[in-house]
Amino acid sequence: MRIYAVCVYLFLYTPIAIIALFSFNAGRHASQLQGFSVQWYARAFKNPFVMDALETSLFVAFVSATLASILGTLAAVGLQNIRGPARAVFDGVIYIAIMIPGIVIGIATLIALVTVFDVLNPLLASLWFEGGQPPRLSMGIGSLIAAHTMFTMALVIVIVRARLAGMEKVLTEASADLYATPLGTFRQVTLPLIAPAILAGFLLSFTFSFDDFIIAFFVAGSETTLPIYVFSSIRRGVTPEINAIGTMVMVASLLLLIIAQLILRRRPRS
Amino acid sequence: MAHIPVDLQYTANKQSDSRPPIAALRNVSKVFGSVIAADALNLSIAQGEFLSFLGPSGCGKTTALRMLAGFEAPTSGDVLIDGQAVNDLEPYRRPVNMVFQSYALFPHLNVSDNIGYGLRQRRPRLSRGEIAGKVGRALEIVRLTGFESRRVWEMSGGQQQRVALARAIVNEPKLLLLDEPLAALDRKLRKEMQIELQDLQRQIGITFVLVTHDQEEALSLSDRICVMRGGRIVQTGSPQDLYDQPKSRYVADFVGTSNFFDGTIDAVVDGIATLATRSGLRLQGAATAGLSVGAAVCLSVRPEQIRMSRDAVPGGLACTVHNRIFLGEHTEYLVQHPALGTVNVLTPRLIESGDMSFQTGEQVHINWNPGRALVLSPD
Numbered sequence: 153m154r155i156y157a158v159c160v161y162l163f164l165y166t167p168i169a170i171i172a173l174f175s176f177n178a179g180r181h182a183s184q185l186q187g188f189s190v191q192w193y194a195r196a197f198k199n200p201f202v203m204d205a206l207e208t209s210l211f212v213a214f215v216s217a218t219l220a221s222i223l224g225t226l227a228a229v230g231l232q233n234i235r236g237p238a239r240a241v242f243d244g245v246i247y248i249a250i251m252i253p254g255i256v257i258g259i260a261t262l263i264a265l266v267t268v269f270d271v272l273n274p275l276l277a278s279l280w281f282e283g284g285q286p287p288r289l290s291m292g293i294g295s296l297i298a299a300h301t302m303f304t305m306a307l308v309i310v311i312v313r314a315r316l317a318g319m320e321k322v323l324t325e326a327s328a329d330l331y332a333t334p335l336g337t338f339r340q341v342t343l344p345l346i347a348p349a350i351l352a353g354f355l356l357s358f359t360f361s362f363d364d365f366i367i368a369f370f371v372a373g374s375e376t377t378l379p380i381y382v383f384s385s386i387r388r389g390v391t392p393e394i395n396a397i398g399t400m401v402m403v404a405s406l407l408l409l410i411i412a413q414l415i416l417r418r419r420p421r422s
Numbered sequence: 423m424a425h426i427p428v429d430l431q432y433t434a435n436k437q438s439d440s441r442p443p444i445a446a447l448r449n450v451s452k453v454f455g456s457v458i459a460a461d462a463l464n465l466s467i468a469q470g471e472f473l474s475f476l477g478p479s480g481c482g483k484t485t486a487l488r489m490l491a492g493f494e495a496p497t498s499g500d501v502l503i504d505g506q507a508v509n510d511l512e513p514y515r516r517p518v519n520m521v522f523q524s525y526a527l528f529p530h531l532n533v534s535d536n537i538g539y540g541l542r543q544r545r546p547r548l549s550r551g552e553i554a555g556k557v558g559r560a561l562e563i564v565r566l567t568g569f570e571s572r573r574v575w576e577m578s579g580g581q582q583q584r585v586a587l588a589r590a591i592v593n594e595p596k597l598l599l600l601d602e603p604l605a606a607l608d609r610k611l612r613k614e615m616q617i618e619l620q621d622l623q624r625q626i627g628i629t630f631v632l633v634t635h636d637q638e639e640a641l642s643l644s645d646r647i648c649v650m651r652g653g654r655i656v657q658t659g660s661p662q663d664l665y666d667q668p669k670s671r672y673v674a675d676f677v678g679t680s681n682f683f684d685g686t687i688d689a690v691v692d693g694i695a696t697l698a699t700r701s702g703l704r705l706q707g708a709a710t711a712g713l714s715v716g717a718a719v720c721l722s723v724r725p726e727q728i729r730m731s732r733d734a735v736p737g738g739l740a741c742t743v744h745n746r747i748f749l750g751e752h753t754e755y756l757v758q759h760p761a762l763g764t765v766n767v768l769t770p771r772l773i774e775s776g777d778m779s780f781q782t783g784e785q786v787h788i789n790w791n792p793g794r795a796l797v798l799s800p801d
């Protein structure tokens with residue numbers, strides 16, 4: 153049993169370790185080590201394509217995580233007051249959204265958006281004022297943000313809901329008893345108490361969006377995110393530069409995930 | 423609690439019976455699904471009084487309190503505060519504050535922010551100085567000066583309880599509702615807090631409505647007690663009324679302890695009823711209204727009303743001392759009667775001295791003044 157576990161871990165982590173190791177390779181070859189160097193990291197940072205992709209990725213991750221945190225929190229708080237069968241339906245839908253494979257979300261979003269654009273674009277064109285250039289809806293950064301927000305919102309809902317469930321209902325009653333309006337209670341009691349869950353949800357959403365390749369591949373249009381850049385350059389062969397980028401993305405993601413875990417672990421004392 | 427600030431002072435006039443009711447329940451019922459949690463409650467709460475709801479678990483005490491606070495709307499009937507029906511008034515619009523059983527202190531706020539919470543909701547806004555002043559005085563009242571910036575979870579149960587009290591009284595509510603506020607404290611602390619609670623109520627004069635299932639607590643604190651059972655108020659009265667004139671076996675049993683003997687009424691002469699037990703004994707007690715000859719009744723005799731002697735007395739019952747429990751100023755005897763079973767007798771220390779002390783196994787005779795025993799309906 154122990155040997156089996158060791159094998160599984162080896163199988164899981166050896167490729168990752170190799171990527172990290174070769175990112176410090178002084179030589180050009182991806183297969184033989186030729187001394188230690190950080191030149192590939194410097195190279196990556198100087199590459200304008202990498203920097204563009206990184207910027208797109210960070211922007212998409214930040215905007216979609218922010219939207220997901222706000223919408224997800226509102227949804228979780230709203231769901232608190234729903235009971236009975238309707239609640240079960242909502243819960244089911246949210247869990248399904250998390251479990252659907254990325255590729256399905258990617259394809260489904262692509263088809264849905266293309267269909268909607270096909271209807272809306274002619275409509276916009278016909279309604280647009282004479283002489284002006286009607287806007288054309290197309291795949292791009294907007295659709296990418298929308299797709300990521302949709303998926304990560306489900307994550308936020310689940311995390312915030314768990315925290316809300318752990319929060320004593322009597323605290324909101326005490327607040328109402330002390331003359332706070334429902335909005336005042338939300339602002340002064342509920343929000344501060346679920347803030348750690350919202351922050352954790354934000355970090356997870358950010359990480360997810362930043363790392364995502366599959367959904368982005370379908371809905372990004374002509375935009376290039378970092379994972380898409382890595383994918384397209386691998387087709388021209390693996391360079392240590394790609395290893396360096398992969399290592400950095402991995403470390404950053406791990407850090408964010410660990411922080412999110414620490415935030416969620418910290419039990420509210422009472 | 424020696425020093426009470428002027429703006430929290432209120433001279434309660436407990437003598438006057440013409441005090442207008444500050445709150446009232448008029449035929450209030452509350453149904454949860456198939457459970458009738460409150461069944462046609464009728465009650466007037468006078469300005470400045472200390473009222474308790476007393477009853478076993480699940481009898482609807484909390485439900486009654488929550489309807490006053492506004493967390494539950496009555497299924498039928500009216501809840502009145504200051505003469506106004508408030509059935510649909512939200513909790514945050516009611517001039518009422520509650521001390522929750524679990525205290526419900528806000529874990530993300532320190533002590534003074536917890537206490538000032540209600541003041542900060544006021545519109546027009548109070549100035550920071552005003553809030554700080556009121557919070558400081560409330561802290562003084564509950565003797566927590568110096569604890570302003572403490573985290574609430576760093577405090578002991580008794581201290582948290584005081585913060586919860588301060589958080590409520592600082593708003594000077596018309597009605598202070600307390601749901602088993604002392605239940606989570608250990609016995610000694612509970613006694614201390616009971617005294618503090620009573621002092622506090624007398625000094626600030628706010629009307630207190632307390633929920634408890636602890637009869638001792640209700641008896642020692644309240645001006646008036648509502649004894650509840652299965653969603654209904656079975657009797658309302660001063661602690662002494664309930665103790666001396668319970669209207670049913672249930673109340674006699676719940677308020678204080680008593681010996682109960684079942685039987686049927688044989689005769690009623692001059693207000694004294696004679697009842698026959700199943701084993702043919704004849705026992706006497708004061709008849710209460712509504713009970714006639716032939717009715718199945720229950721005789722209630724308080725342990726301290728029973729006299730015990732070595733010599734036979736007319737009408738006395740011969741018993742064997744089964745157990746003797748020394749209680750300090752009292753001694754409690756459990757004596758065994760062949761037909762009535764175990765009888766509880768409480769004798770004061772005064773009589774207990776010398777040869778009036780009885781030993782286990784000894785033959786004794788017990789009797790009581792029929793005027794001091796009560797014939798009650800058996801339920």
Ligand SMILES: Nc1ncnc2c1ncn2[C@@H]1O[C@H](COP(=O)(O)OP(=O)(O)OP(=O)(O)O)[C@@H](O)[C@H]1O
Nearest residue numbers: 454457458459478479480481482483484485486635
């Ligand atoms: N929100 C609710 N939904 C359904 N039933 C309820 C609800 N609140 C109370 N009940 C029921 O109403 C009855 C009275 O409850 P309540 O909490 O008022 O009792 P209580 O006298 O305060 O008891 P305890 O001493 O255990 O606190 C109980 O049978 C309880 O199960």
Ligand SMILES: [Mg+2]
Nearest residue numbers: 483484485601
């Ligand atoms: Mg209760």
